[in-house]
Amino acid sequence: MKGTELKEAILLLADGKVYRGKSLGRIGTSSGELCFNTGMTGYQEIFTDPSYFGQIVVTTVPHIGNYGVLDKEVESNQVQIQGLVCKEFSEFFSRKSAEGSLQEYFEKAGIIGICEIDTRELVRHIRDKGAMNAVISSEISDLALLQEKLDATPLMHGLELASQVSTKEEYSIESPDKKYKVAILDLGVKKNILNNFVQRGCEVKVFPFNTSYEEMEQWGPDGYFISNGPGDPAATTQAVENVTKMLEQDKPLFGICMGHQILAQANGIPTYKMHNGHRGLNHPVKNLITGKCEITSQNHGFAVDAEHVKNNENIEITHINLNDGTIEGIRVKGKKAFSVQYHPESSPGPHDSEYLFDEFVSMLPKKEDQ
Structure with a gap:
């Protein structure tokens, strides 16, 4: 300087x-x-x-x-x-x-x-x-x-921080080509995530972190999104309760970063604090469904337990990290629910993983189906 x-x-x-x-x-x-x-x-x-x-x-x-x-x-x-x-x-x-x-x-x-x-x-x-x-x-x-x-500075392990960054009041963003309604559970959502939904014809309604599932359901969403956020996911207990109820409802559900960890916890899979975490725009991930590799943007210091994922008969691993083998994506068998640990909306980039928004939108019911 x-x-x-x-x-x-x-x-x-x-x-x-x-x-x-x-x-x-x-x-x-x-x-x-x-x-x-x-x-x-x-x-x-x-x-x-x-x-x-x-x-x-x-x-x-x-x-x-x-x-x-x-x-x-x-x-x-x-x-x-x-x-x-x-x-x-x-x-x-x-x-x-x-x-x-x-x-x-x-x-x-x-x-x-x-x-x-x-x-x-x-x-x-x-x-x-x-x-x-x-x-x-x-x-x-x-x-x-x-x-x-x-x-006097608290340790990140066990620290709940979503309440510090979540919206205090619910708000909506409409799309010019409104086709779907997606409820966002805001644990610290990034603006470009909302942009990606709006660009795909979704009206989004963003709810505070402590909103109950019943309150979100009253809006009549076609699907749910669980956002990224700070702190220890194991301390964000109400979000786990909400996702458990969403899975019972079986509407399309998509989670990113902390949302990925919350979906895992809702299926009995614990999370742990990583030695360093993954933070950057250059992390290689393999999509096990397509066999293709993606360069991804990441920002997380916690991860889901790989052994518990592999031993859970209700969960399929969809993505893995090519650097350290950590779990980067899962989906729930028999449900329209999936999540990734990285950021497919990454701005300024890379954009290898934006297809995940398309996959989620494809699960939402068309107007003629409603």
């Missing part, structure tokens, strides 16, 4: 490791779970993704801020990350269509960060040690005080 005199900043990790760099965004102190994202572009979409609520993001790409920000390149109505760690942070931007700098954007949102540290070394460290809590400060230099703030 060039052009202004930057304050010193400190990053303290839960294992005691300390990094010293320069401040970015607002001056202050912030803590959360430290994780890294390998995406080469789309930083504004990352920062506004509700699934990152409660987390400090390390970007592996070295240059952040160089193309500024645009209002249309957001996945929610606010910045969701707890803080940013990067190598080079630019207050200047070169894209003519940009509406402002990332520095101004962060200042307005109250986001605290640190730059000019060796992020390659940091990523290697947390890759080996695992995602852990950390604190960033550009106002406190006393490590003992920072340690106190770090000790």
Whole structure:
């Protein structure tokens, strides 16, 4: 970051490791779970993704801020990350269509960060040690005080966060070519997921995370969608109860990311916290139904238990991760219900997996069938 005199900043990790760099965004102190994202572009979409609520993001790409920000390149109505760690942070931007700098954007949102540290070394460290809590400060230099703030930061394991990012009131988005009605259980839904439904002729109604199945059913939806979201899926118990009732109703049901984990839990399959999680735009996944491979966008720190999936006679594995063999997709036998761990709506990309929206829409009853 060039052009202004930057304050010193400190990053303290839960294992005691300390990094010293320069401040970015607002001056202050912030803590959360430290994780890294390998995406080469789309930083504004990352920062506004509700699934990152409660987390400090390390970007592996070295240059952040160089193309500024645009209002249309957001996945929610606010910045969701707890803080940013990067190598080079630019207050200047070169894209003519940009509406402002990332520095101004962060200042307005109250986001605290640190730059000019060796992020390659940091990523290697947390890759080996695992995602852990950390604190960033550009106002406190006393490590003992920072340690106190770090000790007071809750662990992600067992933490329910969907209630912090879900809509407070239900709302609807209509499609110009309205053919279907899809009820969205909002655990932290991304805007581009809603766009994909609307583009396919779906009127969507987005319901708060704690809405009961009975309330959603009163709207008369043709199908249900369970969204992505932050925190530990095992702590999001009401969503599991809702999905269990949806499966009994046997209307088409689709889940993405946390929605995938909730569908698994509704079928008796537990989830677990991963060592690092998957976060980036370049994760290879194999579709076991077609035999084809997809490059996918991912953002999750929890996963469904593979052994329980394989031993569940009601579940079919549809997708696997080619890096570590984790379960990336399932469907419920005898039901119109399926889910994936990754993000087929990914913006800015890749777009290999958008066909999943088409598959879900094809399950919805046509107007003449209703």
